[in-house]
Amino acid sequence: MPTDSRSSSATSSRPLPVRIRAWDGSQAGPTDAPLVTPLTGGATSPDLVASVRYRLRGWNGHRADPVQDTRQALKELRHVAGPLPVVLVGHSMGARAALRAADDPQVRGVVALAPWCPPGEPTEHLADRMIMALHDEADRITSATDTWNYLTRARAAGARVRGVRMHRGRHAMIRDARLWHRLTTTSAAAVLGLTSPPCSARYAETAWSADPMDASDITLPGH
Structure with a gap:
């Protein structure tokens, strides 16, 4: 790490x-x-x-x-x-950097993949941004629990957030790479307003929540 x-x-x-x-x-x-x-x-x-x-x-x-x-x-x-308008996509330390830089006026939001979000990481600058985070809870390099806690703080700061609990891939995102890619591109397009954010029947009432949804519950456009 x-x-x-x-x-x-x-x-x-x-x-x-x-x-x-x-x-x-x-x-x-x-x-x-x-x-x-x-x-x-x-x-x-x-x-x-x-x-x-x-x-x-x-x-x-x-x-x-x-x-x-x-x-x-x-x-x-x-x-x-x-x-x-810009959406930043980052993995691990790159996701942390993208989240820190999200106060740039061009940035609409961030798609964070297995992000490194240590406790105490600032979130006050994320008001009005969209933050999508994908994380496998079996990741041994960065902590999914820290990611979900970060999303809770970001939501309190005024961001629209959504976490996605991936069931395979760990930190390298090699297993189920196709699903990681599809969710990443869909999330980036959603930040730019080009499509709806990933959601499922279980979370039909709102696409935005600090509670992570399971990747297996998500129906992507065209499927």
Whole structure:
């Protein structure tokens, strides 16, 4: 499990922004930076997807280096592509970084996969955000109980939250990977208002709750 005392090893001394590929095929940004490419649509429907590569290993205490990298990527995206609504998707420490960076005005919400949410992790900045968290309670690296407690605090802070209890996959999410992927994409689309959030007949009254629903109860669109 990543810890605040973990040592860092630099791969670059500068913030690592993103490289943007425009609709006409032109590109802007450093050649070694993560690439943002069109997901769907065209110039009138600019849906983009990108990944962020961290400059340093580990969380590194109060510096919270992954959060700085995430904020830098959001800044570069805003500079190149304009003010787009954003959903952040992160796994483990990456989910913690995404949740910390969710106060960015572009961010609509976060899809957190097996997130690292230690007790006391701040949630006050999540008001009006949508937070979806998927976690297998057999995960031995990060704690699903901590995740459900985090969602309870986030809801009290004014976020719309939903936890999904995965029955396989543990931390690496390899088993049932197809289901993890489908729930992740559906959740991300829901944050952007493109579809309804994952729900089931058992939770038909509300799609938003701090109580986790079982992944096996969820009916996805088209199924």
